[in-house]
Amino acid sequence: MAEETFPPANRGPFSTLRRYLGIYALLARNSVVREMTFKTNFLLWIVVELLWFSLQLSFIGVMYLHTESIAGWSKWQVVLLMGASHFIQQLFQAFFLINCTNLSELVRTGKLDFLLMLPVNTRFIVSVRQMDLGAFVNAATAVAVTVYAANRLALAPSAGLVLGFLVLCAVGIIIHYSLMFLLATVSFWAVQAQGIVWAYYNLFNIARLPDAAFKGLFKVFFTFAIPMLLVSNVPVKLLVQKLGSPLELLLLLGMALGCLLVSEAGWRVSVRRYTSASS
Amino acid sequence: MRKYWHVINVGIQNTLVYRLNFLFRAAFGLIPLTATIFLWQAVFAGKQGASTVASYTLTEMISYYLIVTIVDALTAVTDDDWQIAGDIREGTISQFLLKPIDYLYYRLCLFFSGRMIYCVVAAVPVVLFIFYLRKYFVLPADIATLSWFLVSVFLTAMLQFLISFTMAMLAFWVLEVSTFIFILFAIEYIAGGHLFPLDILPPLISQVLDFTPFPYQMFFPVSVYLGKTSGAVLGWGLMVQALWVMAMYGVARLVWSRGVRKYAAFGG
Numbered sequence: 001m002a003e004e005t006f007p008p009a010n011r012g013p014f015s016t017l018r019r020y021l022g023i024y025a026l027l028a029r030n031s032v033v034r035e036m037t038f039k040t041n042f043l044l045w046i047v048v049e050l051l052w053f054s055l056q057l058s059f060i061g062v063m064y065l066h067t068e069s070i071a072g073w074s075k076w077q078v079v080l081l082m083g084a085s086h087f088i089q090q091l092f093q094a095f096f097l098i099n100c101t102n103l104s105e106l107v108r109t110g111k112l113d114f115l116l117m118l119p120v121n122t123r124f125i126v127s128v129r130q131m132d133l134g135a136f137v138n139a140a141t142a143v144a145v146t147v148y149a150a151n152r153l154a155l156a157p158s159a160g161l162v163l164g165f166l167v168l169c170a171v172g173i174i175i176h177y178s179l180m181f182l183l184a185t186v187s188f189w190a191v192q193a194q195g196i197v198w199a200y201y202n203l204f205n206i207a208r209l210p211d212a213a214f215k216g217l218f219k220v221f222f223t224f225a226i227p228m229l230l231v232s233n234v235p236v237k238l239l240v241q242k243l244g245s246p247l248e249l250l251l252l253l254g255m256a257l258g259c260l261l262v263s264e265a266g267w268r269v270s271v272r273r274y275t276s277a278s279s
Numbered sequence: 280m281r282k283y284w285h286v287i288n289v290g291i292q293n294t295l296v297y298r299l300n301f302l303f304r305a306a307f308g309l310i311p312l313t314a315t316i317f318l319w320q321a322v323f324a325g326k327q328g329a330s331t332v333a334s335y336t337l338t339e340m341i342s343y344y345l346i347v348t349i350v351d352a353l354t355a356v357t358d359d360d361w362q363i364a365g366d367i368r369e370g371t372i373s374q375f376l377l378k379p380i381d382y383l384y385y386r387l388c389l390f391f392s393g394r395m396i397y398c399v400v401a402a403v404p405v406v407l408f409i410f411y412l413r414k415y416f417v418l419p420a421d422i423a424t425l426s427w428f429l430v431s432v433f434l435t436a437m438l439q440f441l442i443s444f445t446m447a448m449l450a451f452w453v454l455e456v457s458t459f460i461f462i463l464f465a466i467e468y469i470a471g472g473h474l475f476p477l478d479i480l481p482p483l484i485s486q487v488l489d490f491t492p493f494p495y496q497m498f499f500p501v502s503v504y505l506g507k508t509s510g511a512v513l514g515w516g517l518m519v520q521a522l523w524v525m526a527m528y529g530v531a532r533l534v535w536s537r538g539v540r541k542y543a544a545f546g547g
Binding site for chain 1: 313461
């Protein structure tokens with residue numbers, strides 16, 4: 001059926017794009033069907049994520065019981081940061097996270113052989129095979145928190161500013177995806193998927209904290225090597241007009257491009273190794 | 280008794296396989312810890328004049344998190360609950376119903392051997408980290424404090440294990456226990472004092488928490504170490520902690536026997 005719906009490959013960029021969109025639509029439908037098979041589990045996972053999110057918020061709430069500001073950030077600014085960070089994380093989770101963690105399983109079971117043979121870009125099919133629909137629900141709660149915090153701060157951003165914010169969020173998603181994908185390709189060598197997810201959650205923990213609180217090597221490393229302190233800080237700083245200089249925007253974009261390139265290089269090396277190792 | 284020594288031995292050899300994973304885990308766990316310490320430093324830096332946050336100095340606050348890390352390495356249940364749930368789901372527990380070995384004690388032995396290996400592996404990054412922050416690391420006031428701390432850590436380990444064991448027993452009734460395990464973990468994380476010391480909460484909330492087992496899963500031993508709990512309160516606290524361990528042991532046994540009855544009825 002699929003073969004009739006899609007025009008064959010190699011007919012110019014436009015039809016290639018249409019073909020990939022078509023494939024993506026099919027995969028998305030597949031994900032909906034899959035999720036609906038385990039409805040209770042689907043709902044429970046939403047509860048788990050909600051719980052963790054409120055836990056992070058209460059951590060900040062407790063800190064602000066004892067102080068007015070943390071490194072120049074007020075309570076509602078940090079709440080806004082947490083909301084935005086959760087929004088970025090949940091969208092990343094919706095589109096990419098399971099696929100990244102599944103990669104080690106694909107390698108272990110040899111199912112990757114099958115995907116390598118398909119007439120589509122393997123990285124594409126590996127990255128978007130499944131969609132996590134519950135994460136969209138969680139992204140919505142993140143939006144609610146963000147909007148509420150913006151209200152408390154009496155922010156009235158222009159449409160252009162909101163658009164800029166959303167674009168930067170998308171750039172943040174790209175950074176998370178690239179880094180996670182790179183981590184996942186490590187599974188071609190050793191570590192189990194569980195270890196990868198664990199490492200990732202630890203990294204992500206930093207993204208929701210105000211960058212001004214950090215100093216020294218830690219700050220340099222998580223800005224220029226693993227740009228966790230840029231991912232959600234830069235979009236939020238744009239929104240609350242806290243940006244030190246427009247250079248921060250360029251830095252975020254540059255780091256995103258860098259991460260994407262490095263992850264592509266890592267992927268290519270790994271696939272080459274996989275093929276030569278054979279299963 | 281000898282067979283359980285044997286189990287510990289086998290457990291040690293089995294978990295040695297995961298040493299790299301453990302190292303990875305311990306090392307990455309230091310990242311959010313560092314972030315939390317930075318955050319508290321910023322809070323204290325912003326409080327010109329006042330040098331304490333709800334009776335904690337900066338040194339005590341940082342020590343709190345460092346000791347949480349140590350107690351966590353010594354007592355946390357990392358993989359045991361998943362394995363127990365897996366044993367039930369896949370039917371591997373059938374063999375324990377036939378063998379003259381008690382499943383709860385068997386798992387307890389594995390838990391202890393797992394913790395032993397974890398601590399040996401995690402010691403490297405954690406000790407280096409504490410050495411780096413040595414100026415913020417307080418030592419226990421005296422030998423007695425240290426001894427009571429160790430007693431309390433042992434009770435914490437028992438409590439952690441028994442609660443996780445009971446939770447994993449859910450696998451007798453539901454197919455997918457991971458969400459329940461995560462929900463419990465989240466509650467333990469905040470109500471146990473992983474995230475912040477419980478005595479910086481509004482008094483009403485910390486008083487309510489005192490009636491739950493959660494503070495005894497982390498906060499209590501740490502406050503003993505820091506000398507925040509001493510004298511009669513310490514004695515009382517240890518007694519309550521021991522009572523929670525006994526109560527959870529009873530619940531674990533009860534749920535296990537109920538579960539096995541249900542399991543056998545399925546046709547094992």
